[in-house]
Amino acid sequence: MKKTQTLGLILIMSLIACAQQKDTEIHEPENINYTVETVVDGLSVPWAMAFLPDKSMLITERSGEIIHFKNGEKIDIDNVPEVVARGQGGLLDIKLHPDYKENGWIYLSYSSPEGTENGAHTAIMRARLRENALVEKQLLYKAEPNTRKSHHFGSRFAFDKDGYLYFSIGERGERDVNPQDITRDGGKIYRLKDDGSIPADNPFTDNPNAKHAIYSYGHRNPQGMVIHPETGEVWTHEHGPRGGDEINIIKKGANYGWPVITYGINYSGTKITDETEKEGMEQPLYYWVPSIAPSGMAFVTSDIYPDWKGNLLVGALAFQYLERLVLENNKVTYREKLLTDMGRIRDVRQGPDGYIYVSVEGKGIVKIVPKQA
Template sequence: MKKNTLQYLSVFSFLFFGCQAQVKSNDIPIKEEIKTYTLETVASGIAVPWGMTWLPDGTLLITEKSGKLYAVKDSVKTEIKNVPKVYSRGQGGLLDIALHPNYAKNGWIYITYSSEEGEGNGAHTKLIRAKIIDGSLAQIESIYLATPKTTKAHHFGSRIVFDNDGYLYFSVGERGDHFVNPQDIKRDGGKIYRLNDDGSIPKDNPFVGQAGAKEAIYSYGHRNPQGMAKNPVTGEIWAHEHGPQGGDEINIVKKGANYGWPVVTYGIDYDGTTISTEKEKPGIEKPIFYWLPSIAPSGMTFVTSDRYPDWKGHLLVGSLKFQYLELLKLKGSEVIDRQKIATDIGRLRNVVQGPDGYIYIAVEGKGILKIIPN
């Protein structure tokens, strides 16, 4: 009787929840690396490479956290001038970079960085757009400036992604004020934002018209999202974020959704104290995957290239803490397997699939490396 009941419940759960991924942690054992590739250095002499994108002519643009923007073409690295001053302290600096979907027509490039602009001391995350003219940033426009400034040196975010409808998403960490910022839609920090390409607010953003709300917010309750990518099949925006000591998460970004930090978490604080005893709660989105222990994820890309048959259709995430690239095998939106790649490579800050179909990784102290399958 009990067996039949369990079978019935299992069938019911499949029928009712079949399209929803169940939360998976890394009780899925990670497989050791089987090396089927070589690494080629594309750009060296970059201490902390952060963001990467390519111009239509094949030029690779690279942000370096200290505040430098590089262009690499035919193995020659040059520095782009007139980059705004960054607050290069702790995790702050020059962060992500992305092209407008219609870059070939309008020339806009989007950049996030830690900005000292505004009253008081410290900095907060800022989004700008600009054009490259004669080797310099020009026509710089302010798109969004998170406030207020703080002297805390961590959790700036930040990644930039455009969706299929041309909306711009970018992430901002909660700046270390986790009991104040992430759950308050009247405050910046601990959020993923959605804007029109000129910085105006889409009329259907979830908090438009709410008194005092930051209307650019699309989702909230985040800790420090440093990876974001568009799912090439569904068009959904996926994001991962650093947990505390344990509980890094991958989430699918949904309109108006609360992702729980610090009300729910799979981790504890760095001093061993409890942040929350809750791991899930009604009204709070569950992650589709979380890591215990934390890997300190940074950078994320979906593999669509035929150059990597075993990786195609799956997800790559960099690990700062354990210094490898992690391949997450997917079945829909469910993580079903894990494997190490580029073991002991160094603090892996970013991973991007280039327009040539190759995977490029940004490694602190080494620069940009291209993964070439054997």
Template sequence: MRQLPLICVTILTCATGCARQVETEITARAPEGAVHRTEAVAEGIGQPWGMAFLPDGSMLVTEKGGELLLIRDGERTQVPGLPETVVIGQGGLMDVVLHPEYESNGWIYLSYVSPEGNGAGGNTAIMRARLQGDRLVDGEQLYKGSPNTESGRHFGSRIAFDSSGFLYFSIGDRGARDQNPQDLARDGGKIYRLHDDGRIPADNPFVGKDGVKQAIYSYGHRNPQGMVRHPETGKIWIHEHGPRGGDEINIVAAGKNYGWPLVTYGINYSGTEITDRKEAPGMEPPLFHWTPSIAPSGMAFVTSDKYPEWKDCLLVGSLKFAYLERLVLRDGEVVAREKVLEGIGRLRDVRQAPDGFVYVSVEGRGIFKILPL
């Protein structure tokens, strides 16, 4: 056995509600050498953005360039029936999730960049459809961000359902940090909440207020590309890209302001300051932040018995540093970090499948299953 050094990061809350980060070094025991291996499920996919697992053991994979792939018994089929999708910068065909009651209703939810509406370019849209044979049918758009813009930045696009069956999704600030995230009359820089058929819930926090996008659930976000329901609390957890530093994990709460760009642990890519404030009254501090940034993407809680040492941990992909990060949680706080699958490539998504195994999607490589040794 050998000692693997981990960084223990404990979030402490002071009397005024601010968050501060205390770093100490701890160790975790692990056997010599690797404790897992990867098995290729589907190789040669350029930008596999999202994954969903069907009851028959097959898999749906979105390819950002505009293809929805059905992977069954090692065979790959392109699924027709998608709406018109704009591929621009970071955007294209993005996330895919199944309705919690998929086996009875068959609904599949997708995020994509839609050109519909006024102006050139596009913006993030959410749709649902059913799979009939190997084709999408009954497609309907549930929400479309506006206005269209030719900016290729910050589409957000992750989707999740909470334990009550509400649909949540993210739209990034679209590169307009000074216009969108803090303005409730504008799409962008927000988390949204809908009924599964696209209706706006009557108890959404801004319902009934004039001049406000009433699907908004929380605001002040930059570019959330990780979203998952906590398996015990049922709350929606997200992570979002910071600029240069300040990637964040947040727990989404109704009507809350998460501060971007008025508060941040990050700085401009040029090295100049965005703001001198990391916390402020009325703005939610992050549960955890990565500084320097890891460029997080994809997010999954491990509940499976397949990986005893990972159970109850949070897994997050790193685009920037090409690894999977395991975050150890204790009493709702991040207490340790570990790098897994170092050098695997730009890890875009991570999901725990119904079979209990964890799958990752890697840009330029494809889909891989993680198997314990």
């Protein structure tokens, strides 16, 4: 292909992306009607947080620690699984079982060195917390083979209304090998029963060579996952390359296209593919150009934030703000920056008290408090 033709294709891709973005440009906040309170300080990379029934908080540090924040004190949890804390790897997501009060199960994702190959891959474990230590640890899933590449581990959790556990694993930097191959781990959304067993109606259980835990494929590096509060659908977002971060609604057995189709380009500026859509591959609900590097995801359902109710919140690592997206009929109609210049936002959760909590790298956990009218 001639150089002029290549440049022309890149320009066309950019124009398509800009057209989609035109009506949803990011807005500076017109009126900052909230304050920010620091809840937990002195954290390095607080990757995720979970709220216990007593209103205390469990926090994962990517370096491999779990912190129990209770009554203003940070308590280190013992017997945490071994992690490979290198690059984007380490101790990642944390989630309580929906029936935690009855069974006490806590779910963790992390970059595990277990396996015959050098390096690491994403693992899923559940355990119980007793006397400031993890006990009864059970490995539910370990992706393979290990690789020494230190990026694209995923990894977020969600439990649906039927109690199935969904989790994401990134394609581990093997974009031409893993995402489109259902016999290999990486670049997938997975579904398990809460004990780690495979649901009989998973989409690829009839294929003897497939990874039977796979629920959807063709993903790059999903670091956001949440259940829609009204429809019960699994929503994810994932990192694109240079441009092309995506929001997707996960469908059983669906192919989300990476790297066959994408709205992004290589970090060098060269194209990855000529295709932005293809038959049999899902289009994103929304995509970002330029990339915001999304991490963490939450729907606002609390009456504490009446003007934000029903909105989607997404952390923007690259630009260091929290993005608020207004949705109408699954279409993004407005975007706004919150917590500008706060730092690299890693996670966002709506707590059981109805307040929005945000984890910020190099700082800690903050709470968004609306100003009194």
